[in-house]
Amino acid sequence: MASDYEKMAAGEWYCCLDAELDRLRIAARHAVHQHNTMAPDARGMMAPGLKALFRNVSDDVFIEAPFHCSYGINLSFGERVYLNAGCTILDSGRVHIGSSSMLGPGVQIYCAEHHKDPQLRRQGIEIARAVVIGEDVWIGGGAIILGGVTIGDGAIVGAGSVVTRNVAAGETVVGNPARPVKRD
Structure with a gap:
């Protein structure tokens, strides 16, 4: 039988109250704490513990403090990615942020979807859905x-938007839920 970690990684329903997943979240909290409390000149682009936690990260990725992620092990970044202050990535699913993409302050990425059945939700049952952000994307x-959302290369997401569906390459979306801006 697959572990809850294996189920989470496979995009299947799993229990987030699992001891192994709790250990992974605790490790992430330590790395995030180091990043968020380290002096900026000592931290540089990001704290060493945070960099070591990520699945894949280039040396030129810059993450402002404060920052929060739930696992870190599911995050991968292309080159020259910038995350402004206050970004939160709840990475129960895989999250990839492509090269030269920029996330504004307070951007939030949520991969977990809790079960609709209240009994199962009480038991910690959820499913993780991946997020893919292409290259040269700007998220306000x-x-x-x-x-479960993919944002195509060169797309723009307006400040305060809630993205519930895929965004095509080069498209600009705004609002809640985010909708394409009509071009003249």
Whole structure:
């Protein structure tokens, strides 16, 4: 039988109250704490513990403090990615942020979807959905990206938007839920 970690990684329903997953979240909290409390000149682009936690990260990725992630092990970044202050990535699913993409302050990415059945939700049953952000994407401050979403290369997400569906390459979306901006 697959562990809850294996189920989470496979995109199947799993129990987030699992001891192994709790250990992984605790490790992430330590790395995030180091990053968020380290002096900026000592931290540089990001604290060493945070960099070591990520699945894949280039040396030129810059993450402002404060930052929060739930696992870190599911995050991968291309080159020259910038995350402004206050970004939160709840990475129960895989999250990839492509090269030269920028996330404004307070951007939030949520991969977990809790079960609709209240009994199962009480038991910690959830499913993780991946998020893919292409290259040269600009996500405005306070935007929320939900699990299962792909944002194409060169797209723009307006500040405060809630992205519930895929965004095509080169498209600009705004609002809640985010919708394409009509071009003249």
